[in-house]
Amino acid sequence: MLVLAIKGSPRKKGNTDYLLGLFMAEARKRGWETEVIDAVKENFEPCIGCGNCERTGFCSIKDTMPERFFSPLRRADVVVVSVPTYFYAVPARIKGLMDRTQTLWSRKYLFKIKDAGHDHRKGVLLAAAATHGRDLFDGIKLNVKYFLDAAGAAFEENLCYRGIDSRGAMERHPTVHGDVALLAQRVLSPFEQRRTWVFACRENAGRSQMAAAFARFLAGDRIEVISAGSAPGEKVNPLVVAAMAEKGIDLAFLKPVPLGDILEKCSPHLLVTMGCGQECPLVPGCRVVDWDLPDPAAMDLDGVRALGNEIEKRVNALVKDFSAAAVE
Ligand SMILES: Cc1cc2nc3c(=O)[nH]c(=O)nc-3n(C[C@H](O)[C@H](O)[C@H](O)COP(=O)(O)O)c2cc1C
Incomplete structure (x- = not known):
């Protein structure tokens, strides 16, 4: 916050x-x-x-x-x-x-x-x-x-x-x-009052940025959404920025941040990992979900678009489950 x-x-x-x-x-x-x-x-x-x-x-x-x-x-x-x-x-x-x-x-x-x-x-x-x-x-x-x-x-x-x-x-x-x-x-x-969700990948330049943006867009009033990387890159992948812009979401000016810093500052309720491998930490008391998704670093725009669609589907499902559980 x-x-x-x-x-x-x-x-x-x-x-x-x-x-x-x-x-x-x-x-x-x-x-x-x-x-x-x-x-x-x-x-x-x-x-x-x-x-x-x-x-x-x-x-x-x-x-x-x-x-x-x-x-x-x-x-x-x-x-x-x-x-x-x-x-x-x-x-x-x-x-x-x-x-x-x-x-x-x-x-x-x-x-x-x-x-x-x-x-x-x-x-x-x-x-x-x-x-x-x-x-x-x-x-x-x-x-x-x-x-x-x-x-x-x-x-x-x-x-x-x-x-x-x-x-x-x-x-x-x-x-x-x-x-x-x-x-x-x-x-x-x-x-x-919000729950805290952290999306993590290696560079915080693609997958975790897209996932966090979808989650924040859909449920930012109910969920504090953070994204981070185990080995943060210099900047968000420009093709990722372009693919998200096609969906009306602006990722420009965002900067990759180290996962270690984030986990020092907050205790997430949910940690979604996407290819940060051995470096993805275990957080006590936190539900951890691992998504086996490819790194967009070497993809062309079509590949990034398809990855974005897949991430959007998964985030939608997470938010839907969360909303249903909150109603029950
Ligand atoms: C250049 C200047 C213009 C000001 N214009 C107004 C004004 O139009 N109306 C007003 O009520 N006070 C005006 N003030 C007074 C300030 O708004 C007031 O002193 C305020 O408490 C200053 O806040 P600060 O200490 O955070 O800078 C002006 C002060 C200065 C220096």
Whole structure:
């Protein structure tokens, strides 16, 4: 379970940083992994409107954006945006990051491919402003709502404080601790009820990525789905990405991860192994299923498509069994 936060205030130890710190501390207390992207420090180049992402699905600006933002985003269950109000809008650096998300907008709306967590991921806004006007947060809420939509998250909740200006004002707010604890409870607790399934293969570049994507797509609100490899490769196999895109599922920007790291962090209820051989570990108390499926590394696109269909069938059956057992 990952909460990914995007921090937008240029002020050191500012009010919205304090708010975000409280939320992330609540998440960690509840056993979540947390990651923060500081939009000011990252200093990404803003969108230049060249249209490259609309033609190719990728940004023409070559920087760390895909690795720093898109990769963790695709793993996240919850995305938090924390921002001060600057002229009824968000500060410039975080707006630059948001605009670069046009790449994901293009993939979703023009190429019609969505990442597998899209329908289950939740978004939260934390904001502060000095004044008290009724419409104070209208612009920010609209901006964040549509940014989250492109990023593949539903704008679920917000906590916006008026009359907060000098440094330390947020800390002195009489109800902020309780407000944040309740918000964290509402947003995070539904995810905490899920079972955990891990799909593992050797490189985490093909089979386990496809299986995890199907499972997440079908049941991500009921199952925490993780994929990993016993000897992780550099990147997801491009033919696997292409075959899944034909099914409307976007695997771009995902990165192979080591199985050992995953099993250190979580205790899965189900482990599906696909050719990780001797290196596939035994996990106490966990149901292990082994699927004898070929490695797509040497396959052409037709071969990968057929493998994808087979994996989809097997994942469908797993989810169906799980749903039936849950009803019984
Ligand atoms: C450039 C700038 C523009 C601002 N514009 C607004 C505004 O339009 N409305 C408002 O109520 N507060 C405005 N503020 C005040 C901040 O929103 C407020 O001080 C907030 O608490 C800062 O949060 P931070 O400490 O997390 O940066 C502005 C502050 C700055 C520096």
